[in-house]
Amino acid sequence: MRMAEPLLEIRNLSKRFEGVVALEDIGFTVQKGHISAVIGPNGAGKTTLFNLLTGMVKPDQGEVLLEGRRIDRLPAHAIARAGITRTFQNIEIFQNMTVVENVMAGRHLRTTSGWLTSFFSLPGRLRDNRQAFHRAMELLETFELTDRAFQPAGILPYGLQRMVEIARALAAEPKLLLLDEPMAGLNAGESRKLAAFMQEIRHTGVTILFIEHDMEMVMETADDIVVLDQGKMLAQGPPAAVQRDPRVIAAYLGEEVI
């Protein structure tokens, strides 16, 4: 039988900020088609990990491979093109643009026309725009936002703005979607809905890695959990195993989950 293929491989990844060790010798893999969670106490290095994976910050040491290809030295836009997009802890959308324009903005990574083509060939640009619009509307349908498409994104309630941000990250057609605390600020109903959307996204072939503090959601949603503590890897495994791991209990979960 063929072994499950890793989409992402992280090897010996380290990062310091002026003497502060943010990550030290991190190594784990993310399997294709999985929903994997990164958990850990404040300051564990979770956001730094996402910044390294997306090229916003460069590692001091280590390697990141996407489908076997090194991406850790690529600039952020090239990593996005290679197939990793993200959302942020604090929602970052264009408040004054409409919902559909926000999602289309995520698509522009994928459009075939470079600036030269755009300049000389209006038909190419129009075709790209039509495709981007069509795809954006499809994504809005997935997130039940069709009736909000032409409203300014800034007037949407917080929970819906989060969905717009995720739709925008998906518009670039990533292989790996990184969500930084997607449930933060959502009520219980919205969190459940997002968990269901995450399952739908996974079924379209997009692998998900998400940072989350809401342990109930992590236990329900993740196939696999990576635990960080003070920049170090504590454990990786399926939720039930991680929950029982004495190092994890001692360092982090404590009586919250057990």
Ligand SMILES: Nc1ncnc2c1ncn2[C@@H]1O[C@H](COP(=O)(O)OP(=O)(O)OP(=O)(O)O)[C@@H](O)[C@H]1O
């Ligand atoms: N740009 C930076 N400059 C200096 N120190 C930084 C920088 N970014 C992160 N750090 C430090 O690196 C460590 C890890 O921070 P990081 O934000 O990655 O943790 P986290 O697990 O995401 O925390 P939280 O759950 O609070 O978001 C912390 O000690 C933090 O202060």
